[in-house]
Amino acid sequence: MSKDEAALFRRLGIRREQDLLLHLPIRYEDETRITPIAEARSGDTVQIEGEVTRCEIVPRPRRTLLVELRDDSGAMGLRFFHFYGSQLKQMAVGRRLRVHGEARGGLFGMEMVHPRYRAATPGVPLPQSLTPVYSTVAGLGQARVRGAVLRVLRELDWDETVPPAVLAALRLPPIGDALRGIHLPTPETPPSALAERSTPGWRRVIFDELLAQQLSLVRARERRAQQIAPVLADGDAERRLLAALPFKLTGAQQRAWAEIGADLARAQPMNRLLQGDVGSGKTVVAALAAARAIGSGWQAALMAPTEILAEQHLKKLVPWLERVGVRCAWLSGSLKEAGKRAVRQQVADGDVDLLIGTHALIEDTVVFRRLGLAIVDEQHRFGVAQRLALRSKLEGASQTLPHQLMMSATPIPRTLAMSYYADLDVSVIDELPPGRKPIVTKLVSEARRDEVTARVRDAAAAGRQVYWVCPLIEESEALDLQTAIDTHTALSAELAPLEVGLVHGRMAAADKQAVMNAFSAGQLQVLVATTVIEVGVDVPNASLMIVEHAERFGLAQLHQLRGRVGRGATDSVCVLMYRPPLSAGARERLKTMYETQDGFEIARRDLQQRGPGEFLGARQSGEALLRFADLDRDSDLVEAARDTAVQMLRGQVALADAHLQRWLGGREEFLKA
Ligand code: ADP
Ligand code: MG
Numbered sequence: 001m002s003k004d005e006a007a008l009f010r011r012l013g014i015r016r017e018q019d020l021l022l023h024l025p026i027r028y029e030d031e032t033r034i035t036p037i038a039e040a041r042s043g044d045t046v047q048i049e050g051e052v053t054r055c056e057i058v059p060r061p062r063r064t065l066l067v068e069l070r071d072d073s074g075a076m077g078l079r080f081f082h083f084y085g086s087q088l089k090q091m092a093v094g095r096r097l098r099v100h101g102e103a104r105g106g107l108f109g110m111e112m113v114h115p116r117y118r119a120a121t122p123g124v125p126l127p128q129s130l131t132p133v134y135s136t137v138a139g140l141g142q143a144r145v146r147g148a149v150l151r152v153l154r155e156l157d158w159d160e161t162v163p164p165a166v167l168a169a170l171r172l173p174p175i176g177d178a179l180r181g182i183h184l185p186t187p188e189t190p191p192s193a194l195a196e197r198s199t200p201g202w203r204r205v206i207f208d209e210l211l212a213q214q215l216s217l218v219r220a221r222e223r224r225a226q227q228i229a230p231v232l233a234d235g236d237a238e239r240r241l242l243a244a245l246p247f248k249l250t251g252a253q254q255r256a257w258a259e260i261g262a263d264l265a266r267a268q269p270m271n272r273l274l275q276g277d278v279g280s281g282k283t284v285v286a287a288l289a290a291a292r293a294i295g296s297g298w299q300a301a302l303m304a305p306t307e308i309l310a311e312q313h314l315k316k317l318v319p320w321l322e323r324v325g326v327r328c329a330w331l332s333g334s335l336k337e338a339g340k341r342a343v344r345q346q347v348a349d350g351d352v353d354l355l356i357g358t359h360a361l362i363e364d365t366v367v368f369r370r371l372g373l374a375i376v377d378e379q380h381r382f383g384v385a386q387r388l389a390l391r392s393k394l395e396g397a398s399q400t401l402p403h404q405l406m407m408s409a410t411p412i413p414r415t416l417a418m419s420y421y422a423d424l425d426v427s428v429i430d431e432l433p434p435g436r437k438p439i440v441t442k443l444v445s446e447a448r449r450d451e452v453t454a455r456v457r458d459a460a461a462a463g464r465q466v467y468w469v470c471p472l473i474e475e476s477e478a479l480d481l482q483t484a485i486d487t488h489t490a491l492s493a494e495l496a497p498l499e500v501g502l503v504h505g506r507m508a509a510a511d512k513q514a515v516m517n518a519f520s521a522g523q524l525q526v527l528v529a530t531t532v533i534e535v536g537v538d539v540p541n542a543s544l545m546i547v548e549h550a551e552r553f554g555l556a557q558l559h560q561l562r563g564r565v566g567r568g569a570t571d572s573v574c575v576l577m578y579r580p581p582l583s584a585g586a587r588e589r590l591k592t593m594y595e596t597q598d599g600f601e602i603a604r605r606d607l608q609q610r611g612p613g614e615f616l617g618a619r620q621s622g623e624a625l626l627r628f629a630d631l632d633r634d635s636d637l638v639e640a641a642r643d644t645a646v647q648m649l650r651g652q653v654a655l656a657d658a659h660l661q662r663w664l665g666g667r668e669e670f671l672k673a
Contacts, residue, residue, distance in 0.1 A: 153184070237324050287320055
């Protein structure tokens with residue numbers, strides 16, 4: 001193979017000879033049969049064979065090569081718009097051809113446009129299996145790819161890397177049979193089963209892929225179990241914090257805290273995801289964890305994906321924690337250099353117990369004296385690069401590895417969680433604090449905007465507050481900003497004498513904070529905002545939310561936004577205003593929002609509508625490793641793969657290594673992010 005050709009194969013993800021075997025067909029052509037010409041129906045893709053009875057170039061209306069092919073049953077026209085002189089010879093009158101293509105009823109009977117054809121050699125038998133068609137790249141012909149794959153397939157002698165008992169229990173075929181059955185299926189294989197990847201061969205390949213992923217995740221988990229973390233076991237600060245809280249923990253919060261607290265008291269680093277719907281009260285659990293770490297003589301860090309969210313944490317946590325003697329500090333990119341330097345110094349000297357901020361926390365210049373716990377809010381919103389930076393920060397923090405607590409309001413369905421987060425333990429808060437009122441969701445066309453503003457006035461007259469959300473315009477941040485500014489100007493005039501505030505992502509931190517404070521204090525009745533308020537904002541008196549152009553938002557975003565109301569004692573309303581006509585997807589999303597408030601159900605439908613890759617953000621780790629499995633369709637295999645991985649790593653390590661090597665080669669690094 002030439003160097004250039006090797007480069008082309010690499011673009012298909014093929015580096016090693018064995019990778020060719022996992023370059024699986026995208027579809028098939030059936031060349032195992034010859035259809036009598038008279039039986040070909042319009043729209044059928046068929047193979048026919050016959051003798052050329054006409055071959056001529058017709059100059060008008062467009063230069064065309066017209067060929068007529070006859071067998072005993074009838075005649076088929078073949079039409080070529082692009083052709084070479086040599087083709088005239090190959091298709092000269094009297095030649096026998098075997099032709100493959102889609103038959104169409106034309107003006108002058110059945111015909112095929114640009115069919116594949118070759119000389120028919122009498123006596124050569126028809127293929128016994130379907131002909132695979134592979135994805136390829138420009139410069140690498142189908143015949144070359146197919147030739148390369150089938151050559152390796154003929155010589156295939158892969159050892160089994162899956163224990164026979166597992167295969168028997170799952171009724172999966174040997175790997176060699178599975179691969180042969182996918183590359184060269186018998187003509188009897190139902191096309192739908194091939195397309196849906198539900199043949200036994202496909203199930204086997206999918207299982208092997210999932211097994212590789214699980215092996216690698218379980219390994220990562222075992223590596224972590226061998227690392228040493230500080231034992232955070234002093235419960236004094238945490239008890240004082242609990243006593244000072246203005247409310248009692250819900251049962252779900254208590255359970256989650258019990259799990260986290262137990263992890264912290266162990267000498268292995270915790271790696272736990274705290275999952276709970278919007279408003280379920282994750283922050284207080286994080287505060288308890290911080291109190292435990294600090295009370296035990298260590299520092300804690302809390303990192304949030306946006307400045308506004310980090311500020312909300314600061315506002316919420318500082319009054320709670322300072323009461324129990326915790327020294328808090330704030331660090332974000334928008335701080336002046338001198339301010340940053342001062343904070344960094346305090347952190348390095350150990351004069352700060354809890355550092356709250358954005359990803360500025362993980363910059364190289366920040367060095368903790370004794371970091372014992374890192375809390376990451378809305379962790380799925382951080383990119384892989386940031387998560388890797390956090391990891392290396394933690395590993396470099398001290399002799400021991402800090403505990404890690406991640407929080408997410410996006411409920412992740414079980415199989416997805418197992419597949420993407422097998423190295424994570426998960427605690428779930430599945431109960432909202434008491435006294436929450438359900439939120440009524442209304443779908444209103446933009447044409448009825450006047451009714452909506454009337455509602456805003458009524459709410460303000462009743463002493464309540466209103467969020468007015470403008471959409472994010474992905475293509476243009478400037479335009480996005482302009483929309484928010486224009487909306488603010490228009491609403492200020494329309495709603496006078498109500499006080500209307502504006503907050504958006506491009507504002508200076510101090511200005512943003514001032515507006516948020518004014519809204520919290522009730523000085524503003526209406527807050528116009530871009531999606532910066534999507535997460536974390538907490539003003540219980542705000543009981544009406546208007547979302548403009550709701551059709552442009554994703555489901556998760558709408559759910560997060562809606563969670564900003566319904567936090568007080570009064571009934572709340574969320575008005576999703578849309579501009580018709582709606583696309584099918586937008587209609588589906590709005591319908592979902594109207595029908596349910598259950599974050600888990602919304603996540604499930606979101607997953608269904610978008611697929612797992614996008615659902616978790618394309619940057620999500622394990623994703624790059626799953627080429628064939630579909631976590632929704634193959635959920636039974638995910639569970640089986642998990643069990644098998646644990647079992648193999650206990651007793652069949654060499655087999656596990658061979659399996660990983662075959663499936664991942666050098667790609668295991670992906671998983672560590
Ligand atoms: P999220 O899980 O979305 O981060 P928060 O932690 O911001 O939710 O909590 C939402 C609101 O509920 C906050 O105002 C918080 O103080 C309040 N809260 C949390 N736990 C309880 C509880 N057990 N009882 C009453 N209110 C609570
Ligand atoms: Mg939160």
